[in-house]
Amino acid sequence: MSLQKRPTGGEQPSMLGVLKLRVPFVHYKVEIPDVLQGAILCVVPLSITALMTSVLGIPFEIAVAFVLLNNMLYLVHSHFGDPAVAGWITAGIPLYIAFLSGYPEGDARLLALIALQLTVAVIFLGLGVFKGADALVRKMPMSLKSGILIGAGVSAVMGEFAADGRVWTMPVTILTGAVLGFFMLFSETAGPLRARYGFFRFVAQYGIAVPFLVAYVFGILIGEVDAPVIEWGFTTIPFTSMLQDYSIFGLGFPPIEYFIDAIPLALAAYIIAFGDILVMDSLFKNADGVRKDEKLVFSPRRNSIIVGIRNFLHAVFAPFISLSGPGWTGGQALVINRYMNNPRSVMDSYWGGATSLYWGMTIAIILVPVVTLFKPGLNIGMALTLLIQGYLCGYLAIEMLDRQTNLERGVAVIVGSVLAVKGAAWGLGVGLVLWFFLEKNWFADAYEATHPADRDGEDDAVADRS
Incomplete structure (x- = not known):
């Protein structure tokens, strides 16, 4: 079959x-660098097995099977029109464990x-089917959007350095690994090196896979990591x-009080996940500005529906402690950076x-020698992922605030700080209160209705300045 x-x-x-x-070899080419990168980065999803065994008492072999099922469901996104590199609701994992x-x-x-x-x-599913996700992305105040990103970024970094x-x-x-990974992905030096040296360009296309392997x-060699037993x-x-x-099917349906207990945490998990939706929305807009040869369409509604389906299937067949989220920020950065830094011919x-990233990762998890080879390095892969997530959330939040007022910037910082320290529900609650009392001008419409001449004069003044 020929590529369309x-x-x-x-x-x-x-x-x-x-x-x-979209079907492989028909609607897209399999990208070997991303397949290999995914195979190496299988350490990231496999790292959740430690929590599944310690918190839920699931044997390691069963936990790996859960991870394999989880990875296969990631492929639903990219095969049904959602460009997201899907992942967990990662920043909420400490909250789930406490719950x-x-x-x-x-x-x-x-x-x-x-x-x-x-x-x-x-x-x-509710927000996706009834278009609530699209409305949230469009209508949420910029201070809350950027504040959620600031909080998610700070939380990710704080968790690793706690x-x-x-x-x-x-x-x-x-x-x-972090220094090498940040250098390969974001350094001002890496761009010229990619342009000048073929070897560096070859290595750079594998993102954080090479920094992970080196680390x-x-x-x-230095004795910080155990040697693998294949x-x-x-x-x-x-x-x-x-x-x-x-x-x-074996345990029965949870009692109703379990659902009542879960509602606040489920809302907090969605708030955290909403930060990933904001990150992806910004990244795809940036990519469209760089690669003019292809149009990427990201629909929060489509993404939310698929995420809802994944969570439902896991809940019914294989409950997954990290939950299913809209995006894996670290993996998204790897793919989109390689995409933006290469022409269509490459x-x-x-x-x-x-x-291809998830084809490689899924195939690697099927192979027990690969799983056991990387098993001692699971913490390295997870740490690199969260540190990259923190970096991306930070710079995207600052970019969002570039044309905003000082009031909005201040509210964003407070929202992010509260979210990082007290959790997502507190962060959003504080943000809504600040927006209600500080940003929202409740008398603007009434004033314009009673003083139309003042409004016309302001418009003329703006026109004159232009």
């Missing part, structure tokens, strides 16, 4: 009308997680065991990169 070509400046071809189904720890170990925690994930699924953060479990290793090997075989999904021991379409 797109007109310059148009959308990548697809089928099934509004579903926008689940309030229940006895065993089946009660699994039922609490099922209730939480079903509630999150309803929120995403007293019990991942950085201090292997400081030299993780900081080495991982270096960590083993095992052989293939990862399978034991559906019978999953249905009997970890799903509503990377034909964004869709090839976004989809």
